[in-house]
Amino acid sequence: MTIAVGDTLPDVVLHRATPDGPEAVQSKELFAGRKVVLFAVPGAFTPTCSIKHLPGFISKADExxxxGVDEIFCLATNDAFVMQAWANAENVGETVTMLADGDLNxxxxxxxKLDLRGKGLGERANRYVMVxxxxxxxxxAVEEAGAFDVSSAEAVLGVL
Structure with a gap:
């Protein structure tokens, strides 16, 4: 079953990428008492994710x-070390908090979930955005396979 508008998020362990290394966080605590935007990508350093998706949220962070959004999160099914390296490569700074969902919790x-087995990528997060x-x-807003439209920073600005 796929989560839907109105549903409560599951309480699972994620890992926040920090310059000092991975930090385990409970999703329930991370999102409690505030308004956040969470966008997910199939993988760090992949073309659409690095060229369009993450840069769009970096450039639109102030808007x-x-x-009224307290924090922007980027989730990928990579480990926290990869997420931190990606944040460094993209000069994310404090604009977006990078979350690793390496265990797909x-x-x-x-x-x-997006099944990219057979393409050498395994099972990944689908591309989506949620408020x-x-x-x-x-x-x-969940993207159709291979698309990049409804989960962009511009699209989420239109619904905030």
Whole structure:
């Protein structure tokens, strides 16, 4: 079953990428009591993710914050070391918090998995964006396979 608008997020362990190394965090605590945007990508350093998706949220971070968003998160089914290296390569700074879902805890619990086995990529997070308010999904837009439209920073600005 795929998570939907109005649902409460699952409480799972994620890993936040930090310059000092991975930090385990409970999703319930991470998203409690605030409004956040979470966008997911199939993988760090992959073409659409690096050329369009992450850079769009970096460049629009101030506009998103101006709409009442407390924090922007980028989730990928990579480990926290890869997520930190990607953040460094893309000069993310403090604009986006990088979350690793290397065990697919969040991805499996939300039903937002993309099966790329046979293409050398395994199982990954689908490309999507969600707006979360105090652990409740208030907006969810999931991309069709290979597409990049409804989960962009520009698209989420239109619904905030």
């Amino acid at each position: 998103i914050a101006a709409k 969040f991805t499996n619990a939300t039903g937002l 979360i308010e105090d652990n409740k999904v208030t907006h969810l």
